[in-house]
Amino acid sequence: MDDFKLWYSTPAVNWNQGLPLGNGRMGTVVMAAPHREVWSMSEVTYWSGQVDPEPALAGGKRALEEMRRHFYSGNYDEGDRLAKQYLQPDKQNFGTNLGLCKVIIQFAEQSPDRTLEGSFRRELDLNLALAKAAWRNKDTTVYREVFASHADDLVVSRVWSDRSGGVSFSLSLEGETGSFHSTTMDDCTLKFEGQATENVHSNGNCGVSAEGYVKVVVAGGTVTGRDGRLTVHGADEAAIYFAVSTDYRKTGPEWKQESRVILDRALGKGYSSLRTDHIEDYAEQYNKVDIQLGTVSKSDLTTDQRIRSLAGGGDDDPQLFALFLQYGRYLTIAGSRANSPLPLHLQGIWNDGEACRMGWSCDYHLDINTQMNYYPAEITNLGDSHLPLMRYVEDLAAAGKSTARNLYGSGGWVAHVFSNVWGFTLPGWDTSWGLNVTGGLWLATHLMEHYEYSQDRAFLESTAYPVLQEAAAFYLDYMDIHPEYGWLVTGPSNSPENHFYPGTAGGTVHQLSMGTTLDQILVRELFEFCLKSIELLERDQEFGEQLREAVDMLPPLQIGKKGQLQEWLEDYVEAQPEHRHLSHLFALYPGHQITPERTPELSAAARVTMQNRMLQEELEDVEFTAALFGLGFARLHDGEMAYKHVSHLISGLCFENLFTYSKSGIAGAETNIFVIDGNFGGTAVIAEMLLQSYPGEIHLLPALPQAWSKGKVTGLRAKGNAEVDAVWEDGELTSATIRTFASGTYTLFRGERKTTFHAEAGGSYTFNRELDLIDQ
Template sequence: MGAMKLSYTSPAAGWAQGLPIGNGRLGAVIQGGIQSETWSLTEITYWSGKPEEPKGDPAASRLALERMRERFFAEDYEAGERLARETLEPEKGNFGTHLTLCDLVLRFHYKGQEESIGPIKRELDLEEAVVSHAYECAGVRYERNAFATHAADIMVSRLAADQPSALSFTLELVGRTSSFETELTKEGAIRFIGRAVETIHSDGSCGVHARGLVKVELQGGEIGIDGDKLLIIGADEAILYIGVTTDYRKESGSWERQCDEQVEQAIGKGFDRLKSEHVADYRKLYERVQLDVGDSGHSALPLDERIHLLRKGIGKDPQLYALFYQYGRYLTIAGSREDSPLPMNLQGLWNDGEANRMAWSCDYHLDVNTEMNYYPTEAANLAECHVPLMRFVQRLSEYGRAAAKAFYGCDGWVAHVFTNAWGFASPGWGLNWGMNVTGGLWIAAQLKQHYEYSLDRRFLEETAYPVLKDAALFFLDYMTIHPTYGWLVSGPSNSPENSFYPSGGAEGGEYALSMGATMDQMLVRELFHFCMDASTTLGVDTELRDRLANALSLLPPLKIGAGGQLQEWLEDYGEAQPEHRHMSHLYGLYPGDQITPLRTPELSEAARITLLNRMAREGLEDVEFTLAQFAASFARLKDGENAFKQLNYLIGQLCFDNLLTYSKPGIAGAETNIFVADGNFGGTAAIGEMLMQSHAGFIELLPALPAAWNGGRVSGLRAKGGAEVDIAWQEGRLTEAAIRPKHAGRVAVRYGGKTVSFELEAARVYRLDGRLDLVSE
């Protein structure tokens, strides 16, 4: 079957078995196999809705904020939440959602010999980013190959038979929105125009316009029109060229001609050259990291069978975890390239149509989901794929200034629980999730991470520091002194998306809003430290630096509750939903660095107790991102066995047959299994954390290696500071490592309780043995 391939011996019965392709803007999930093939087509900017400014009176908002805080400080949560509903829940306007563009449907004709069709080989090759199908019928071998090329910015498919005139099929486009029209030509083209409209998250009248072209080029045979379908008869080979453009953020009409130009240029190159350029462009990113954790022989089985065996606990399949890791890297490359107009949303680049019709929408969730999409990017050596999120956050900060004024009367910028393609920054429409005042800061923390891995001074000066400085100005203006403790606290806000009992028990009611939630304080502390360090590096804003230092001295400490757990709120409230899927207050453990076993052993143990308590709850909401968070958190606690256990559950229980992760019915109102991309990316990040960590001031090798990965090697992992790291191990012990620094300087390397330091020069290779002794330079 091939080591780094998703391979199957049966057709894809639906979306959950289909195989995804993408070029950072255009995407498809390819389903079917023998009788038919359906491409569920997406374009990253195909959003309903429109930009809408937040409305409010800054002076009145500031007064309302003070009144709310008086109630919360007086422990009158009922009155405080009533005031919050009156002033912090704006009317839901045309927020919108990401939508599926259309379905491309192929139906094949075999002249009445379908009964002689042999088994199919269907696969996604992660090393080439190509989906292929191969099978035989009546002695004829049929092959299809498809890919989305970033180099040419289109999608391409070649359909071929090894005997003349054996290929016949129909081709049609089926719109997925009410505004969709097609036009067919006898030259083998289908043009379409569409608009991203729907009536759940907007009023049905606003959204992005799209134009597309599907062009068929034949060898042999002929093309006809059958109603709304192209009819291909008796061909030797057919090549489909698919182009799509939209008017998102376009001020001129040139976008309307763009896809025609792209398709014509692609036709001029031909399939073989397009594929060669596609593979070369893709491999520049993909080949940076190689991972081998052993192979029990299961890699020769179809992937759906392997997942079934894992689910049943039958046999060992270590290679499946390496495949899952590289699949996450593949999805990152396919879903987010340096020039992508938007970053990946809740479903990455793809869309099964289910989240669109949910109350929570296929948007940018800022209380872990969008962040988790990009958690593995830097360490997995895909920094370029992080860039679309950097631009997105920069634009969000601009929109967020209006929200800061309208809702709080504050300087700087703010965004809350979610946002969209239009820069939405207002609170949401529910207290226990919509009032997440640090949602924008959480996603903006990705700028800090991008800088820490690259040490790119220009990026720091032009992007990271200006955006985070303005976030700091908001919190300096927004936060207030707690009248009892004298601490500087945020609020009213929530701990996404949880609630609590103020009395510690069910008496007295259940509430969501309070002052000084732990998650807020972790993010603000990280923000203030970063801005102080950045201003020193850049030699600017000394007065602001002093303000930040003073504010840091007033932030509350992280606290341990009576049960030994890390407190989720400033007070040791009772958990109203102890089985809840969100664990935002563990941010300081992962992906942050405020809690580490070496520096803060007591807090680390409190974090462990928090994890174990949550896992032990009957009715735990075992959604994809929760399992990924569990795995990464245990990796940070150096607990490889528990991290592996969570990955085992994630892959075995929360993955479709195509290895995409999902949320189960009943979770946040879900009516069916709904694909959510963050589990794939979070699981990938967790595997990386098990093999190498660099957040605590040193590079730690194999910090959470499970027994199931007894021997193996990994190359090309990226540490903070830009160094690339190779690691090999046998019988669970390090045998060798290599460090390839990008920048000169001193580095500390840790393994098995031992730490050594080296002075490194850029662009050299430093090799270490299993005892961390330097063996060559």
């Protein structure tokens, strides 16, 4: 038995049952059935849309002052009207990521032996990043395996049989857009071309172009090509190679040769070497973490059976949670590598076509979704996978300078509720949800996270600080002193996608106000990080003085009349108490302005906020909300509540392939729609239940539930550039080892016990259940 396989005894009849592969750029979802296999191919740069000129919304500071005056005086209607006039752009060619094509493999029909049970099996092996399938009829078994190679930048498959000449199939391509077409190059090669065009998010004419090849190589038998189809007959085995390149950010025709070069190089190596190099390259990242939760394994049950068992109330499958964590790490590696051209989007690097055809767009939402995609990257020891997001934020900061200047008359940079691959930084095209003035800053906090985990001074000096300093320059220029409170506030802006009544319930619903809690939390994080960086880098002292004065003027976190953490500067009545977003809990996670040890009153208020949401019969129960509940309760050291919510995520908000989804009818979703942030958010929940860290602090097993009373984990990361192993029995820590890659002083916590030790770079420190140092 293998605890880290997703496996099934039934065919994948649709996309939500298929198994994902990826190499950080290309993705595929493999839908395997006995006589048919379909690969849903995607490529992360295959976007519709284009760079559009920024529209002239040149109100600047004068317009800001006018609308702020109305918000301060309580005239929200007029403030809203002016915000729409000056801060609401028209929709242009924003675009969306699109699916590329389907590879359709039709195997020769043979009469199966109906007396044989379990004659079909398909699986995804997380240890090797291989999708496999096997089908047996009365005298032959046909085996298939597929992988997406990061090492060689293509998707590769092998089909073989235990009987000579037992492999026969046809292969064809089906485009996902009207502009796609394929041609037969020779008896074993198809060439395809396409352009990412659609009419919902752009004008139907603009988008990235792609070109690639599919080649089949056989041993024994024959392969012939005709009318866009390759046919294999009577082979002992066949290898399939799929390569694609796009013209994203490329000039000149040279890009068209890239996929041919990739294919020729792969053919020169051959299947066996490609497979070996793929596994070695993947394992370098995947093997950094191991996890065992409990002693009982149910890996003899199919994955869909295990999900249903958990949904039925079974809590005797702790390794399902370990599988979910490793699946999240697998998806991170598959979707985001150090050299990926773009970060993970709404569906990672995969694409089922659902978000493309409706108002959502398969894009980079900056008010939780893109951020949550990277919540587990650092703690689960995949910091290199974080790097594509770092580069994306750099590009966003460069693009956002014109928006800061044109919209607000300010220096620095700003981005709002969402972005694309064309440098979009304007507000969304309705201020009710589009005027999130700290969306770009929220994304940029990942620069802080990457530095705090890595302690990479070169990264801080060359990337993190320059981007964040420019962001801080914007807010210093843009923010305003509240005439009543004397606080320095943002606005007008919204608390992501939420609504309130300025007065009593039942009045006019509004979204915009001054000084939303999320804005203030993020600005405080920004200013304080910049101050620490200024001290460490010994630069920009005058700018530092401005930041210190500003920090002293920021509003405090406030507790409302219901005992909740206020979501807005004023204690407004919630118009949607069932709302899916919990943005103001950033202070609890991933931030640390609220902790049970340091801020017990605010911690209690954060708990009330979550409880109030949970009590709503009409709670907008979606994947990222379940993850946020789990993360919040984990940070409050409430293991049972964290376990409840991650259990619900896995058993109630996952398809059979363990992809998480957003429920139909919520936020305009037309069906239960795959959104990958729940996979990553849930992975982060499980990791945070086992380890939490702040600068100089490491908390062991801070939210351990009874269901995981015995276990061990190796290789989780702590802030300060350290790795942590922990072993526990009967709910109690038995030993922990801290490996430190930078010198410093750490305080280690386990429940009420704590110890402080000084670590050297390259040191290894082992502690017993009492946190006594027993080995170094």
